[in-house]
Amino acid sequence: MTEFLKAYSIQSWLESAPQGYLEHTQFGHPEGEREPDRLLENPQLRDQAIGGCVQLVVGERCALAASSGLVNAAPDEASKRFLATQTLDEARHVEIFTQRLYDLGVKKIELEDVLSQRANPNLVKFAEVLLEKVDKKDFVAGVVGQNIVLEGMAFCVFEMMHQGALEQNPKFAHTLEGTIADERRHVGFGENRIGTLIQENPDRKPEIQAMQRDMSTHMLLAFNALGRGDDEQSQRTDELGVRILHEFKIRLERVGLEYQAPLGS
Numbered sequence: 001m002t003e004f005l006k007a008y009s010i011q012s013w014l015e016s017a018p019q020g021y022l023e024h025t026q027f028g029h030p031e032g033e034r035e036p037d038r039l040l041e042n043p044q045l046r047d048q049a050i051g052g053c054v055q056l057v058v059g060e061r062c063a064l065a066a067s068s069g070l071v072n073a074a075p076d077e078a079s080k081r082f083l084a085t086q087t088l089d090e091a092r093h094v095e096i097f098t099q100r101l102y103d104l105g106v107k108k109i110e111l112e113d114v115l116s117q118r119a120n121p122n123l124v125k126f127a128e129v130l131l132e133k134v135d136k137k138d139f140v141a142g143v144v145g146q147n148i149v150l151e152g153m154a155f156c157v158f159e160m161m162h163q164g165a166l167e168q169n170p171k172f173a174h175t176l177e178g179t180i181a182d183e184r185r186h187v188g189f190g191e192n193r194i195g196t197l198i199q200e201n202p203d204r205k206p207e208i209q210a211m212q213r214d215m216s217t218h219m220l221l222a223f224n225a226l227g228r229g230d231d232e233q234s235q236r237t238d239e240l241g242v243r244i245l246h247e248f249k250i251r252l253e254r255v256g257l258e259y260q261a262p263l264g265s
Contacts, residue, residue, distance in 0.1 A: 147190025
């Protein structure tokens with residue numbers, strides 16, 4: 001428990017994030033970087049970027065609501081403090097991806113309409129499954145849904161997007177580097193904390209595994225919608241979905257849960 005307290009303390013967070021990889025950044029990237037002209041001047045590319053960024057904002061708003069809601073549900077002070085730092089991480093993610101929408105030309109007055117019109121319905125349902133557990137103060141199910149399922153998905157998505165942006169869009173790639181570092185820490189907390197709680201509450205397994213199945217179902221449906229288009233795009237999204245589910249299996253095994261295949265798979 002001593003190592004847990006040290007690794008997930010507020011002091012550790014300060015040293016690694018605000019005073020570490022986020023130092024000298026503005027909205028997640030070095031000051032002065034901007035979206036490339038080839039993206040801003042091409043209506044089709046810009047629209048695709050806006051559509052993708054909308055999903056990031058929707059997902060991060062869910063993560064913000066979940067992590068903040070779990071603070072008072074946590075059974076120990078160390079978890080409360082870690083989730084307080086995660087809440088600020090998620091708030092930062094909402095802010096930086098919202099700022100990117102503004103950088104891409106979305107007007108602030110239009111933001112909520114753009115989000116509601118372009119949010120993938122299955123991503124919204126994915127969030128609803130998680131937030132239902134959070135609203136009930138179900139700490140174990142909430143952390144599995146938030147720090148293993150949602151954060152595990154986000155980690156894979158951000159890594160894929162980061163690889164694609166390295167040469168074409170350094171500003172976005174740098175923004176993603178910080179979020180990837182955050183998600184790595186969040187997933188680590190989920191695995192380390194939940195393993196013990198699952199051992200202490202084995203009767204919770206069926207319910208939590210059913211939640212994982214429902215969230216994974218909505219996730220795959222969301223990816224299927226994103227994959228509609230050319231064959232190359234469809235192949236990339238299919239590969240991403242397979243990779244995420246594979247990593248889910250590994251993470252769930254680490255905490256003592258059995259992976260449940262999505263409905264219809």
